[in-house]
Amino acid sequence: MKLCLIPGDGIGREVVPVAAAALQRLLPAVQLQQADAGWECFVRTGQALPDATLARARECGAVLFGAVSSPARKVEGYRSPIVALRRELNAYANLRPTCTLPIAGARQDVDMLIVRENTEDLYIGEEQRDGDTAIAIKRITAAASRRVARAACETLLARGMHRLVIVHKANIMPLTDGLFRDCCREVAQSYPQIEVSELLVDTAAYQLARAPQQFQALVAPNLYGDILSDLAAAHGGGLGLAASLNQGDAGVAIAEPVHGSAPDIAGQGVANPVAALLSVALLLRHTWQRPDEAQRLEHAVRDTLAAGIATPDVAGAAGVSTAAFAQALLARL
Template sequence: MQQQAGDTEREQKMKLCVISGDGIGREVVPQAVRVLHRLLPALQTVTADAGWDTFRQQGTALPAATLAAARDCGAVLFGAVSSPAYPVVGYRSPIVQLRRELGCHANVRPTLSLPGSGAAEGIDLLIVRENTEDLYVGEEQSDGDTATAIKRITRAASRRVAETAFRLAQDGGRRRVTIVHKANIMPLTDGLFRDAARDVAAAYPQIAVDELLVDTAALKLAQAPQGFDVLLAPNLYGDILSDLAAAFGGGLGVAASLNLGSEAAIAEPVHGSAPDIAGRGIANPVAALLSLALLLRHWWAQPALAASLEQAVRRTLADGIATPDLGGDASTAAFCDAVLVRLDLD
């Protein structure tokens, strides 16, 4: 992203709120932070609690102290959380709540062809998902026979995420943005999103723009993910399409994301808490590491350090060092040790 007001303050502040969460989040997050400290020796870290275990201990999945720490730091690394398999009174998803409270309006999900991950060749796409509204506003009602959910789309939120998508495309040297919608069926809601994105696109004449209905986009993504550059989508479609794209990038274990706003950013590896392997020290830290690279590039305006981290991860995988989910035998800590050896800090 281009240098914006507040970037200098962020660079000087260099604080990170570290929320490990549940399950393997407690294993990958500390190891990823260990690598980040090599890149940013002056980084201040503040640990905070969130998740299902926190809810059971404190009665809330996102304590006020955690939210205050996240606001103070501006930058957050959020590991993974478990969710109850049944409705629990008072439980709310802490990551969804944190995104909203911090105003992180865009979810940025790259998919890359990483060596040794089983990824398809030649993929380098970015999905930018609106992060605050659509069906995810959580307004539902039911009389027991009929259930209704509110789909809310606003021009302001649609323009805001479109601005982020086109700015990221421009700054990253990308050439095309595909607007995803279903305006043929929902002309008022999806039509508003599409039209707001088109309005923003007019200010970026150097970037080609096309649009696809979401079902067609899913088909084309499954057939040839290499054909996409940047996809811009409302919340629900972006959520689904980004997980579909991850299947071609080596799976959720290596899928990074960044929740981006004007006042805060949350680096969030996409994988879950994986209770089946939690505590064994074999969880894959790649998603956490690459999420931190996104934080370095797009929040702290440190593209050289971000590139160094990304290249170190790629070199580690290319050298055949991997955790068991990718067919290797490295532990979480051993993989991060190998990344540290391959960091280029010259």
């Protein structure tokens, strides 16, 4: 069992080692291999995602990606390495759970999963401008819609859930969003144990903000899934604690904390490793099929937080350092 570690930029270099240490405590035989990517890598080498890093990711079959910085302006030749990595590895399904954590500000009645299509929609980046008019292409395909719907259904059942909501805006975009909705409906017919419903994306956003406890799982096109999963993260304590897993059929999964590189606190030793740790738990559960180890890691995170041990973003002035949190967590493991 191998894991390619790509710390990236900023606090990625501080949280990835904590998650790697926890994984080694759970699976001592795991082989960890370091690789480079990110903005600082681009500045040094001219490549944000070097070919050697991509090759190592494919060889390992699993990646833990820390965080990436982005320039404030367009830089010729630079492309987000995490977006490129997802596409190159065809990690088409992005899993974003929102679960209860014992911290102030987190709801205690939410346990949901948002599955986001990860390869197309407006995020294909095909834009053009003619004077004062700019146009972006929204691409939806039946193949991509069916495969993410299948991933949503399989993951839903693996998590012991049975209700799935298809999110779309087919009343305004009947061809693109209508295709996504119809393909999801078609796939869901093969899973009679799953209760399927649908919501327009604006209604889904309202309901997620108002009463998130009503949802078990949602599946959405790329743009909607991106926005709704960030909204849902507010119920779990915020984006700084949000975990994700990107996976597909190519045999390579990417565990990825949702937070950014946080340059304002990078290097201060106070970065919160919870999102990285929970991303590794997703990898253990859904990619490596090690549910017992995943549960041990999740319980250790919750027990550490419940004991009042948390970094300053959660605990304020009473917060501890990244190293102190890691020490307490590893002791529980």
